[in-house]
Amino acid sequence: MNKIIVLLFILTGFTELEVKSDQIITRQGQTSFFSYTSVENIEAKNNQVLSIIDLSKHKIAVSMLMNAFVFKKSLMHEHFNESYIESDLYPKATFEGKIIDFDPLATGTQIKIIKGDLTIHGITKEVEIKTTIENNNGNYLLTGDFEATVKDFDIKIPPILAPNIAKTISITFRFEYQPYEK
Amino acid sequence: MKNKTHLLVCFFILIGCGISINAQDLLETLEKEYPDTPQYEFATFKASRISIGHSIETRKKGILEIQAFNRFWNIPNYGGQSFVADKLSARLALEYGISNRLTFGAGGSTLDGIFDGFLKYRLIRQRSDGKGSPLSVTLFQNGSYRSKRNRPFPDVNRFDEFSDKLAFTSQLLIARKFTPQFSMQISPTYTHRSSSAFSEDPNNQFAIGIGGRYKLGGHVSIASEYYYVINPLESIDTYDAFSLGVNWELSDVMLQFHLTNTRAMAEDAFIMQTPNNFNFKDGNLVFGFNAIFVLHLNQKQP
Numbered sequence: 001m002n003k004i005i006v007l008l009f010i011l012t013g014f015t016e017l018e019v020k021s022d023q024i025i026t027r028q029g030q031t032s033f034f035s036y037t038s039v040e041n042i043e044a045k046n047n048q049v050l051s052i053i054d055l056s057k058h059k060i061a062v063s064m065l066m067n068a069f070v071f072k073k074s075l076m077h078e079h080f081n082e083s084y085i086e087s088d089l090y091p092k093a094t095f096e097g098k099i100i101d102f103d104p105l106a107t108g109t110q111i112k113i114i115k116g117d118l119t120i121h122g123i124t125k126e127v128e129i130k131t132t133i134e135n136n137n138g139n140y141l142l143t144g145d146f147e148a149t150v151k152d153f154d155i156k157i158p159p160i161l162a163p164n165i166a167k168t169i170s171i172t173f174r175f176e177y178q179p180y181e182k
Numbered sequence: 183m184k185n186k187t188h189l190l191v192c193f194f195i196l197i198g199c200g201i202s203i204n205a206q207d208l209l210e211t212l213e214k215e216y217p218d219t220p221q222y223e224f225a226t227f228k229a230s231r232i233s234i235g236h237s238i239e240t241r242k243k244g245i246l247e248i249q250a251f252n253r254f255w256n257i258p259n260y261g262g263q264s265f266v267a268d269k270l271s272a273r274l275a276l277e278y279g280i281s282n283r284l285t286f287g288a289g290g291s292t293l294d295g296i297f298d299g300f301l302k303y304r305l306i307r308q309r310s311d312g313k314g315s316p317l318s319v320t321l322f323q324n325g326s327y328r329s330k331r332n333r334p335f336p337d338v339n340r341f342d343e344f345s346d347k348l349a350f351t352s353q354l355l356i357a358r359k360f361t362p363q364f365s366m367q368i369s370p371t372y373t374h375r376s377s378s379a380f381s382e383d384p385n386n387q388f389a390i391g392i393g394g395r396y397k398l399g400g401h402v403s404i405a406s407e408y409y410y411v412i413n414p415l416e417s418i419d420t421y422d423a424f425s426l427g428v429n430w431e432l433s434d435v436m437l438q439f440h441l442t443n444t445r446a447m448a449e450d451a452f453i454m455q456t457p458n459n460f461n462f463k464d465g466n467l468v469f470g471f472n473a474i475f476v477l478h479l480n481q482k483q484p
Contacts, residue, residue, distance in 0.1 A: 027215060050212045061208035067221070072481040074242035075434065082225040083400035088310070088362035096209055158401055161432060 024140055024177035025052045031064060031173045035166040042076065042165070044069040051175045053140065055104040060114060060142075062095040062175075084155050090122045099131070107135045121153045138179075145172040221311040226318055226359040227367070229474055230277060230285070230302075232393040233405045233427045233440045234452060237367060238320040238357040240304045241279035244480035249275040249289065252471045253445050258464040267469070269293075273447040291447050294332040298448040300324035308359060322353035326448040335457050336418045339377045346377035349450035353391075363397040371409070373450045380417035387454050388412040395429065403429045405440070409453045421459040423452050425470065438472035 029049030035042040049064040066087040071077045081087040097116015110133050118127045131144040147168045150157065157165050227237035230247065241247060254267035262268060275289025288299040306319040328347040331337050340346040350373070357367035369391035378385055393407035409423040427440025443460035444452040445468055458466040 023211075025215065027217075048217075050215050052208050052212055052215075054208060059208055061212055063209060063212040063216075065216070067224075070482060073478045074245065074482070075476055075478065078225050079431075079433070086362070086400075094209055096207075156400055158432065164433065 022056045023052055023054050023180040025180040026050070026175045026177050029062070029064075029173065029175040031171065033069075033169050033171045035169050037164060037166050040164045042071070044071045044076075044080070046070070049173070049175070051142075051177070052180060053099075053142075053177060058099045058102040058104075060095075060097055060099055060116070062173075064093050065091060066093060067091070084157070085121055090120075093118075093120045095119070095127075097127075097129075099133070102133070104135070107137065109134050118148070120148070121155055123153045125152055140177040142175045142177070143173065145170060147171070220309055220314060223308040223310045223318070223359045226308065226357050226365045227395055227405075228403065228429055228431050229436045229438060229472075230287075231438065231472060232367060232395060232407050233425045233429070233438055233472075234423060234442055234444055234447075234470065235369060235391055235393060235407050235409065235449070236302065236320075236322050236353065236355060237393070238304065238318045238355045240283060240285040240302050240320065241277060241476075243279050243282050244478060245279040246477045246479050247277040247287075248475045248477065249273075249277065250473045251275070251289075251447050252473075253293075253442075253447070253468050254471070255445065255466075255468040256464040260464075271445050271447075289447075294328065294335075294446055294448075294451060295330035296326050296328050296446065296448040296451060298324055298326035308357075316358060318357045318359075320355040320357075322351075322355055324351050324449055325349070326351070326450055338379055338383055338415055338417060338455060339375055340379050343377075348376040349448075350374045350376075351449040351453070353449070363403075364394070366392070366394045368392055369409075371449070371453055373454050375450065382416040384413050384415070387414070389453050391453070401431055405429050405438070411454060415455065418455075418457065420454065421456050423456050424460040427470065434476045436472075436474040436476070438470070438474075440470040440472075442468050442470050444468060444470075 027050055028047055029051050030045065030047050031049045032043060032045045046064055046069045048068045049062060051062040053060045066085050067081050069080065095116055095118045097114050100113045100115055102112055112131055112133055114129045114131050117124050129144055129146045131142055134141040147170050149168050227239050230239050231237055251273040253271045255269050257268040260268050271291060271293030273289050273291040275287055277285055277287035279285050283304040285302045290297045301323050303321045305321055306315045306317065308315055308318040326349050328339065331341060352372045354370050355367060357365060359365045371389040371391060373387045375385050389409050389411045391407060391409040395403045395405040397403040406426045411422055414420045421443060423444045425440045425442035427438060430437045443458055443466055444456050446452040
């Protein structure tokens with residue numbers, strides 16, 4: 001009987017250990033977006049993006065507060081949150097997906113496709129994002145860029161401002177992960 | 183033996199927990215990782231005025247606002263051929279955000295020759311995360327100088343000395359953003375006039391303002407304001423200031439259109455000394471048009 005108890009101890013210990021070593025997280029991920037038009041260039045950066053990767057399941061999740069985006073003009077920040085992205089109603093943008101053919105153990109650089117659901121402004125779209133994954137002795141760095149169409153996410157732009165805001169917004173990201181400890 | 187079975191059950195629960203943590207959604211895990219930084223409501227109102235009176239909003243640091251407030255009205259039984267309206271009054275002003283909470287502004291009105299300057303400090307900010315204050319509070323203090331008499335309207339102060347022409351208004355602006363669309367404000371107001379032409383008039387006057395806005399879309403809202411004067415002037419008949427209007431903002435420009443009974447734009451004049459009531463008769467109905475242009479003098483590097 002005592003042996004069984006010891007065994008169970010070891011087992012629970014293992015499961016918990018496994019959970020710890022399997023997940024990596026970033027709390028200061030960077031995401032920027034750019035809108036280039038002939039009238040106006042708009043860019044904003046968020047340095048407080050959260051992301052977590054489950055290495056064994058090849059799963060990744062990203063979550064960010066929309067009002068943490070910093071703009072050159074503070075009025076743009078207000079308009080972005082109040083009139084376009086409506087962060088009162090939809091405070092966060094999230095992504096949940098899977099890294100296709102991911103080999104967590106391979107060191108160096110690998111370029112993989114991440115396929116998953118991107119939710120902005122309360123609307124979810126399936127996207128595929130080409131991502132550079134660098135594994136530097138267990139320190140993972142993910143970088144990449146992709147484009148999102150404003151219309152897809154039901155963001156209303158008044159006709160008079162249509163020339164100022166690009167139809168597709170380019171988004172870049174850079175996430176440096178650390179082992180996740182609860 | 184019985185104890186051991188208990189232990190066993192405990193272990194199974196433990197393992198169960200372990201497995202459930204494992205199976206937990208990654209997004210849910212991230213949800214708990216958000217730092218507990220306070221989240222504040224923004225844009226309770228869009229501009230520094232609801233329509234005629236000050237709102238709790240102050241501009242961020244380094245923002246310069248160039249403002250042109252205009253009032254148009256007709257003179258009853260007037261035979262002239264003026265363009266659009268018989269009379270026009272304009273207040274040209276600048277407002278600058280000294281810090282994210284403190285704004286300084288100064289301007290001059292053409293009709294009554296009032297020059298005014300003010301400081302506005304954002305004392306308490308409403309938080310949107312359910313903690314902290316449910317209200318925003320802003321302190322407002324202005325001083326105004328009446329450079330000329332304003333015929334045909336009666337003058338309630340003396341014009342002998344420089345100090346006779348001064349008036350000071352303090353406001354405690356209290357507002358709450360109830361929903362993303364709807365905000366309300368209550369503005370207790372105190373005005374001190376340095377001199378009175380008539381002995382029966384109070385030098386210190388009190389009023390309570392109530393104002394609100396309702397957002398119709400991303401860029402358009404309707405706004406209304408009413409100021410109730412508690413101890414009005416005795417020598418002349420004055421009426422409470424009222425306005426009903428539409429606010430429209432697009433990128434760096436804000437336009438406010440309203441129907442009102444006030445012609446003056448300095449606080450002591452339009453709140454306490456409006457000589458006509460709100461109705462659609464010529465001479466009483468005033469069309470107001472505020473144009474605000476926003477300049478960012480120091481831009482952040484994102």
